[in-house]
Amino acid sequence: MIKVEGLGKSFKVAKRTEGLRQSVRSLFHREYTTVQALKDISFSIEPGEIVGYIGPNGAGKSTTIKIMSGILVPDQGSCSIMGYTPWKERVAYVKNIGVVFGQRSQLWWDVPVIDSFELLRDIYKVAPQDYKQNVELLVETLHLQDILYSPVRQLSLGQRMRCEIAASLIHSPQILFLDEPTIGLDAVSKLAVRQFIKTINKEKGITVILTTHDMNDIEALANRVILIGRGSLLFDGNLNELRSKFGTQKTIVADYQQNVNPIQIPNASIVSWTPERAILNVDTNKAVISEVITQLSDQLELIDVSIEGKPIEEIVLQLYKEYQI
Amino acid sequence: MNLYFKYFRMLLNSQMQYRASFWLLCIGQFFTPFVMFAGMYFLFERFGQIKGWDFFEVALCFAVIHMAFSICECLARGFDSFSNLVIKGEFDRILVRPRSTVLQILGSNIEFTRVGRLMQSAIVLIWAVRNIAVDWDFFKLTTLFFMVTGGVFIFTGIFILAAAMCFWTVQGLEVANVFTDGGKEMAQYPLNIYQKWIIRFFTYVIPFGCVNYLPLLYILGKSNGGSDLLYMMMPAAGILFILPCLAVWHFGVRHYRSTGS
Known part of the structure; x- marks a missing residue:
């Protein structure tokens, strides 16, 4: 379903300068350093898998997710997801994926949650019948009844995250990318989110790729772990393998x-x-x-x-x- | 298009959450160009005319450009504030939705308070149309309509160009204001009062002259025997101006680097 081969990406970063004089100089002449964000990353993921994508901050997790969701164009390598190259056939491809960025909202801040859902229905051209069914299911499993008509700005982080996840599933995607979905949540909300991810994976067969710093997420959800550090792939296998190898x-x-x-x-x-x-x-x-x-x-x-x-x-x-x- | 109206309704709902601030901004927007217009009025009070243009002719010129600018600032605000979308990383979100980036950015921000400014220029427009020495017929009114439309496209084009620069510099370029605000200031007067190079620049590079000065010559019967049809068609240049801007935009999207985690 997902095949990534030899992915590489580097960024040009302007050198930081110190002191007023240097700052003024940098207005006219800047020195750049190249940061290799990803080096030769290859893996493949089968339909219905839950894959935990882990690594310390700055390892290249988000960059990989962004390439796989068609936001960034890599320098080298190929990536084929459901037969699409994400950054080349963006519009046709992104219909099939849902993306949750834990740190950013996709809901409209000042209007009730249900209005956001309706706008998303129109953006993704979801058939009314499917929309109704999906929303009913999502509201029920994520317990959104009471918050559906409140403006997003009044929701707590946990409530909002549940709405975010619901919003990314309105168009019944086959792949769900979750970038730190449990960041900042309390224990109850974390459990609810995990439970829900498990359910949709089992019942709808949605392939889930999640990045996280919370190893409990991984333990609860992922049968497979991909570990990345400094842009290189370090480990790819199931959790037990990781344990028996290193633990x-x-x-x-x-x-x-x-x-x-x-x-x-x-x-x-x-x-x-x-x-x-x-x-x-x-x-x-x-x-x-x-x-x-x-x-x-x-x-x-x-x-x-x-x-x-x-x-x-x-x-x-x-x-x-x-x-x- | 349908989706655009959905965005429109959503944003209107959002802005209406802050009613007081909405009305205050509207009133502010009404008076900003009003001051400028008053200045122009007193100028003509003193001098009578500029290079053969009388007050109401220039007022028409002024109204067309300000109307176009306020419509554009209202509807294409998303491009005007695009650097915010990039800095906050919300452009990522736009890219993972299966619709054109241009449509989504137009739908990301609509500045309804610009209605105040629009009202002001509409009043000036009606005042000028009723007092000017012109026999209005269907063709002239159509031309007037397309002058405003063409103007909207030019301003939008400049906004898109400025937004596309964000793909390389992240920070929005204030330089673009030279062309939007500067162009607006220049084009609110008939172009022939300026130096040759300014006329050339605003006719062939950024075709403000084509949506304003040239068709106005036709409406006022000052075209000196030039083909009326040609002058009528001039605003089309403004609409065509947006095409290279969109090309630059699409090229820029491929250079998008995203931010943060």
């Missing part, structure tokens, strides 16, 4: 009947030890978890054992560090 550190917490003799477990490092409780670190590349537990139960009278993997948040953080991005 090999496990923490074992064992509670046991009082035991004064320090324990000896090969291949595991002891983080802390008391007569009642021990916390161990195990690298699954070097040791097998079940063996470590067998060892533990041989030496101690275990009451309770819990095994925790690294939270995905930390794995990503570690990755950023590893790649120095």
Whole structure:
């Protein structure tokens, strides 16, 4: 459905100058540096996938989304989405996509939400029958009944975001781009948004590509993660792969009947030890978890054992560090 | 076109949310050109005429150009304030909608308060038409109508050009005001009172002369034997002026760089 190959894009950025004299000089003569925003990005996405597109600020996430939605023209590479080249056949192509920019509104600020929906219906030429059906469904699943007739400027951020997402689905797109859809939302709104994205993906088969800094979004939604840093693609695979590749550190917490003799477990490092409780670190590349537990139960009278993997948040953080991005 | 009216209604609804500010701006817009017009009136009071043009003839000239300018400022405000769309990143949104960029930008902003200015120039126009020594017939009235229309197209064209510059500089170029405001100031008087090079510039480069001075010669019977039809058709040049402007616009859209995240 989406095929991106060798995408590259660079921006010319004027050098910042300091001091009054330099500023005046820069009026007449400017020096530019070229910033490579994207380098050789390739991936393909199948219909019905939810893909999390992650990376630190300035990694090139938004640039990629903007190229895929036909806003920017790349310098190199090709991109074919549903048979269209986004920036060449813009008008024909964008009928099929919905885009939500978390930081920008697509609703008209001073009029009731429903008026925005109606204008969008006319912009996308949605048939009245389809429009009615879609709005009914969206209002019901996103709980918009009470806010449909209030001006957008009076809505809270969470309410507005629900309306934004609804607005991007009025024309029944097949692909939905979400650029930081949960930014600034409270826990309840976040959950509602996630739940809704899941539902439309399942029931309507809409392909979803989302960028986010909230790893809980990824964990709740995406079966596939694409990690990008400094414009290069670093990882592309499912979440479990990411975990098993980079999240090999496990923490074992064992509670046991009082035991004064320090324990000896090969291949595991002891983080802390008391007569009642021990916390161990195990690298699954070097040791097998079940063996470590067998060892533990041989030496101690275990009451309770819990095994925790690294939270995905930390794995990503570690990755950023590893790649120095 | 249908969609444009939908935008129109939406924006009217929005602006009516702030009623007091709307009326105050309207009244302000009414008086801005009024002061200018009063200045002109006193000028003629003192000197009687300029290069063979009497007061009502010049008033007609003035009314046509100001009417065109106010209609354009009202309807093509989106292009006039286009740098805001770019800076706020809202042009991204326009690009992901399946309609022409020009239509969407026209629909992004309509400045209804310019109606005040329009009213003022309409009053001057009617006053001038009724007092001028011309036998009005169908052709002359049609020509008058197309003079205003042509003027609207020229001003819109300049706005589009200025907006297209934003694709390269982001900041809107104040330079464009030299041509919109400056052109308006120049063209509110008959062109032949100026230097040759100014006449040439405003006839062949930015064809204000074609929507104003030249057809006016026909209406006033001053064309000195030139073909009436040719003078009548002159405002078409104003409409054609918008074509190269649109070409530059479409070229510019491909250079759009977007902003921020």
